[in-house]
Amino acid sequence: MSRAPGPHIPGGTGQSGLSGARTNAGHPAAIRLRPKASAVLALTSLIGVAAFGWPLLIHSSSQANLAHSTDAPWVFIAILPLLLAVVLSELAEGSLDAKAIALLGILAACGCALRIPSPGVAGFEPVFFLLTPSGRVFGRGFGFVLGAVTIAASALFTGGIGPWLPFQMLGAAWIGFGAGCLPAARGKAELIMLAGYAAISSLLYGALLNLWFWPFGAGTSTTFSYEPGAGVLQNLHAFFFFDLTTSLGFDIPRAITNALLVLVLGRPVLAALRRASRRASFDAPVVYS
Numbered sequence: 001m002s003r004a005p006g007p008h009i010p011g012g013t014g015q016s017g018l019s020g021a022r023t024n025a026g027h028p029a030a031i032r033l034r035p036k037a038s039a040v041l042a043l044t045s046l047i048g049v050a051a052f053g054w055p056l057l058i059h060s061s062s063q064a065n066l067a068h069s070t071d072a073p074w075v076f077i078a079i080l081p082l083l084l085a086v087v088l089s090e091l092a093e094g095s096l097d098a099k100a101i102a103l104l105g106i107l108a109a110c111g112c113a114l115r116i117p118s119p120g121v122a123g124f125e126p127v128f129f130l131l132t133p134s135g136r137v138f139g140r141g142f143g144f145v146l147g148a149v150t151i152a153a154s155a156l157f158t159g160g161i162g163p164w165l166p167f168q169m170l171g172a173a174w175i176g177f178g179a180g181c182l183p184a185a186r187g188k189a190e191l192i193m194l195a196g197y198a199a200i201s202s203l204l205y206g207a208l209l210n211l212w213f214w215p216f217g218a219g220t221s222t223t224f225s226y227e228p229g230a231g232v233l234q235n236l237h238a239f240f241f242f243d244l245t246t247s248l249g250f251d252i253p254r255a256i257t258n259a260l261l262v263l264v265l266g267r268p269v270l271a272a273l274r275r276a277s278r279r280a281s282f283d284a285p286v287v288y289s
Contacts, residue, residue, distance in 0.1 A: 037086050041144060041177075044082040048170040052208060055215045056232050079166050083148050083173075086141070099280040100138075104146060107134050111150035112157050125254050127154060128175060128205070129261040130269075132198045135179030137273040143176025167212045171205045190270075195262040199255040206251035210243045 107130060115127040127150065135143025148169040155161045155168075178201060185193050215226040224242040226235060 037141065040082055040085045041141070044079060044086070045170075045174070047078050047082070048167075048174075051170070052167065052211050055226065055228075056235050079148070079169060083145060086145060100142070103138070103276065103280065104142070104149065107146055108149045108153050111146075112154040115150075115154040116157055124257055125202075126257060126261055127151075128172065128202060128254070129198065129258045129265070131172060131176040132179045132194050132201070132258070132262060133266060133269045133273055135176040136182060136194060137270065137277055138180070140177045140180025143178075143180045144173045145176075147172035147174070147176035164209065164212065167209060171208045175201045175205060191263060191266050194266055195259040198258040198262045202255040202258050203251050206247055206254060207243055210247050211239065214239055214242050 111127050111130050114130060115125070131143060131147050131150070134146055138146075151169045151172045152165070155165050160168075179194070179197060182193060182197060224238045224245070226238065230238075
């Protein structure tokens with residue numbers, strides 16, 4: 001009995017539509033950001049920027065404690081379909097296969113495992129460590145989705161579900177995305193670059209989460225309280241001192257922890273992820289014979 005011709009993939013065992021799609025570091029991209037997915041990702045980020053920053057622009061007659069009291073559920077409702085749309089658009093265009101989805105699930109599970117014994121006590125949050133090498137090896141699209149999925153999944157295990165969750169998901173997604181945008185480097189230079197990025201992104205993550213919390217968390221009578229209608233520069237000045245005086249004790253340990261983890265474990269983790277990328281053959285062209 002003859003068999004119908006099927007696809008032959010040089011160097012791999014599964015189909016992939018990512019021929020030629022590579023990260024800045026030269027690795028095959030697990031999720032190639034084609035036009036539809038790029039548009040959805042950009043829309044998700046714009047919604048995130050608006051969700052974090054709109055209290056700075058509200059009218060002076062508004063109350064400070066209303067700045068974020070009702071928007072978090074709507075942000076969450078908006079983010080989940082958009083994240084799903086990124087994945088579905090890549091599936092529809094043939095850019096995402098079962099191997100990439102499996103890797104996404106495995107790495108998200110590893111992120112959950114890292115978060116369970118470290119619920120942010122004294123800023124010790126190694127969950128962000130894995131986002132940096134994963135985004136580096138598998139690309140910014142993969143890093144974006146992995147960051148959001150990791151935080152959402154780990155919140156189910158740790159009971160960390162609350163109005164802060166959509167903002168944590170966005171912050172982690174941007175960390176993974178940024179790791180995929182870093183320039184090419186190898187060896188010690190790459191480790192130093194990734195460690196520096198891990199430290200800086202950890203500090204920025206803390207500042208972003210403070211920006212969500214600050215309007216109703218700083219009270220109304222302190223020198224760094226949020227003042228509706230006071231102007232963007234004045235409120236940013238107040239926010240800077242709020243962040244400086246209340247959160248650096250958490251943000252700096254988080255930055256140091258993740259930078260040290262990259263320096264100590266980065267080389268074997270990067271090697272393992274690159275080996276997984278080669279075995280998955282994300283960039284293998286499909287040849288029909």
